[in-house]
Each structure stands twice: as structure tokens, then as C-alpha cells.
Amino acid sequence: MAEIRDDALLLRRIPFSDTSLICHFLTAEHGRIALMAKGARRPKSAFRASLEPLYDLQIRWRPGRTGMGTLTDCHRGNSLLEPALSLQGLELLAIVSRLFQEGDPHGFEESKAAMALLGERGLQQGLLAAVWYLLTISGWLGDLSHCWQCGKKVEQTMRWQHANLICDACGNGLPVSAGLRKSIVGALSSGHIRLSVAGADSWRGMIRSVLAEHGIKPTDSFNPDYS
Numbered sequence: 001m002a003e004i005r006d007d008a009l010l011l012r013r014i015p016f017s018d019t020s021l022i023c024h025f026l027t028a029e030h031g032r033i034a035l036m037a038k039g040a041r042r043p044k045s046a047f048r049a050s051l052e053p054l055y056d057l058q059i060r061w062r063p064g065r066t067g068m069g070t071l072t073d074c075h076r077g078n079s080l081l082e083p084a085l086s087l088q089g090l091e092l093l094a095i096v097s098r099l100f101q102e103g104d105p106h107g108f109e110e111s112k113a114a115m116a117l118l119g120e121r122g123l124q125q126g127l128l129a130a131v132w133y134l135l136t137i138s139g140w141l142g143d144l145s146h147c148w149q150c151g152k153k154v155e156q157t158m159r160w161q162h163a164n165l166i167c168d169a170c171g172n173g174l175p176v177s178a179g180l181r182k183s184i185v186g187a188l189s190s191g192h193i194r195l196s197v198a199g200a201d202s203w204r205g206m207i208r209s210v211l212a213e214h215g216i217k218p219t220d221s222f223n224p225d226y227s
């Protein structure tokens with residue numbers, strides 16, 4: 001069977017037998033796929049140096065007649081993030097890996113855009129902005145000026161309840177001030193808006209509750225005891 005070639009991001013590496021890896025990729029044209037990298041755990045395997053997350057990859061594989069395809073080549077291109085952002089990049093990939101499941105045709109462009117947002121917004125707000133962006137395109141978030149329940153436009157303080165932003169008439173919950181909402185919108189669209197520490201904590205808490213609501217295990221930065 002003819003080989004297929006595509007641009008890819010590496011999401012997961014799972015040991016298989018003593019010498020091989022099952023690799024999950026998000027690809028530009030083929031969505032999320034799992035491929036067997038035979039011998040990839042051997043010390044001299046060419047895959048060892050190239051099968052890295054957080055890089056642009058070009059991969060080639062032979063589709064399986066019935067089951068999983070076989071990775072035949074992996075070329076490592078540019079790094080997606082500066083080294084200081086690697087840990088947050090891996091957190092982002094862990095969330096991406098839960099949002100785009102196997103067989104999903106989407107995810108590559110979206111993940112690259114989220115990764116770019118992380119890179120541009122940097123250490124303090126980059127991960128918050130990137131995850132918010134992904135949750136928005138997943139359809140789990142509404143916009144920050146309207147009640148997500150009744151649709152009314154709200155200028156004053158709103159409420160955060162069960163991973164929803166609602167108006168006073170629709171219920172109660174943690175206050176989300178107009179200023180905080182404006183700062184979040186600003187941080188998403190520009191690198192010049194800095195949230196206060198308290199504001200960033202609130203934003204982090206909102207994201208944590210959305211992840212929890214959808215059964216996604218929080219990564220380190222979204223754990224409740226994160227400081």
C-alpha cells in the first residue's frame with residue numbers, strides 16, 4: 001500500500017512491547033491518527049531523535065490493511081515554543097489530546113493556533129489564553145458580554161456558576177466583574193493587556209470548572225492547589 005505523508009503534531013507516545021511505541025498524532029489532512037513506530041525504543045532508532053512533542057513534524061506512514069498503520073519516517077522541523085514555555089506547551093497538548101479524539105478530522109490548525117497564542121502571550125497568560133481559545137472553538141464557552149443562559153447583554157457584574165457565565169436574573173455564583181471580562185477579552189486579542197494576579201486566578205478557576213464539567217483532568221496549572 002502506498003505511503004502517506006502529512007504535517008503532524010505529536011500528542012502521545014505509549015510504550016508497546018519492549019521496543020516499539022504507539023504514537024498519537026494530529027495531522028493537517030488526516031486528523032488524529034495512531035501509528036505504530038516499530039523499534040522506536042531501541043537505542044539506535046532514528047525515531048528517537050525525531051519523535052518529540054512541541055515540534056513541527058513531517059511524517060510518513062503505511063496504512064494498516066485492517067488496524068493501525070505503521071510509521072515509516074518522521075522528520076523533525078522547527079520548534080513550536082521557546083524552551084521556557086515547554087512545560088506549559090505539554091500541558092496544552094494534554095488538553096488538546098482530550099479535546100480531539102481519535103478519528104476526529106479537526107484539531108491540527110486549531111492546536112497550532114493555540115500553541116502560537118501561548119508563545120505570543122507568554123508565561124503568565126499564554127496558557128490561559130490558549131486553553132480559553134480551544135474551549136471556545138469546542139463550543140463550550142460563550143462570549144463574555146452576554147448571559148449564556150438567557151442571551152441578555154450585561155454591562156454589570158455577572159455570575160460564574162457550573163461552568164456558565166450568567167446574569168443576576170438567571171442565578172447566583174462567583175462574581176465576574178465587567179472589568180475582569182474586559183481584561184480577558186483584551187488578553188485574548190492583544191499581548192498588551194495584563195490581568196491582575198487575582199484576575200488571572202479567577203480566569204484560571206473558570207477554566208478549571210469548564211474542564212471539570214467536561215470530564216477533563218486538569219493539568220498542573222489548573223489544579224486547585226496551584227500557586
Ligand SMILES: [Zn+2]
Binds near residue numbers: 152166
Ligand atoms: Zn440571564
